[in-house]
Amino acid sequence: MIYQLLNEMFDKGHMTVSSSELGTTLGVGSHNIRKDISCLDGVKSGGSGYDIVNLKNAIAQKFGFENQKAACVVGLGRIGTAFLEHAHNITSEFRIVAGFDSNTNRIETIKTSVSVYPAYQISETARRLNIQIAILTVPNTAAQDAANRLIDGGVKGIINFTDTNLVIRKDDVFVKNMDVTGEMRMLSALIRMDMNNSITM
Template identity: 50%
Template sequence: MASSIPLPAVARLCTLYQVLCDLNESGQQRVSSSALGEILGVGAHNVRKDISYLGETASAGGGYNVINLIELIALRMGFNREKVTCVVGLGHLGSAILHHERFRGGEFKIVAGFDSNINLIETMHSGVNLFPAYEITETVKKMHIELAILTVPSSGAQEVAQRLIDGGIEGIINFTPVVIKAPSSVLVRNVDLTGEFRVLSALLHLRENN
């Protein structure tokens, strides 16, 4: 079912899931499609259509049951199974991700960190196992790592990605500006921070000069 959902709808449902989790934590039990649309910046009909991709769900006049909708999205999108993850590149960004409390267990669990700097690995204090970059392929296979976060210098991005691919990685979040070449069996999400700043800067410029 999830594979037939359009990518924009998948992205909105992922955001919706976090919104619903926040509402649940605040004690809210029900929410309307109009209220969700206002939070997400889309129309209520878009919210209802996105949710319809998940299958039938009760939405009476009082709106959606928050917990039921959280559970439905988690089930259909696979959020109810822990994903084993690693970080490659332990500079400032990689280290921050490695030690982030959200990745200590639950939906995503970082079990390994890699870096080409052996000295860094030996001196870094971490509750996560750290390995030299040349051990990526072997370690990914051994620990059954599914997802990787790539924060290495651009010059080595493709080589490191290939080691991950050779180890059987299923998905990569790429924080480098390099477009990673990967087989269709490996999903790559590119997060170019400089590019995002450019888009934001351009939008601000266009708004100010309109």
């Protein structure tokens, strides 16, 4: 994503970037980059390319990144707890405000600065805290019920770390399935391609 790439470049001290640089890094044509950027208000390319700060701000305004969104973690096993432990490292665009789990013993013993609640309070708490995004790390058997509670609470986006294909009956709710195995296969293929290219060169 262009926005994430711009953040990384800015953190490394870059102040400008060209469409060809963005295209090469993202694996798309520079003309496609210019076409996408042309949809943004107030962004023009100078002699040395686009001003990174200006481009970042325009993208943030276009997609609402400038308004911090509340997020939560549902399922406080190892993965869920790891998200809570690193909640302070989440980008400023999002803030983890709650964690949920069906195991009351886990809720009572977990050490975190984030407020944690029993799973049956998901809908009520999500609505009260205006949570818009949820990270779902529950067992597969509990995934659909947890998703239903989140949606009832007004959550609009779910990052699904389970193997369950969630049934979503609302058009304004979006799910991103995190397929770790698929990502590993993709990386393996890229490594293999790179090795083959190195051999032929």
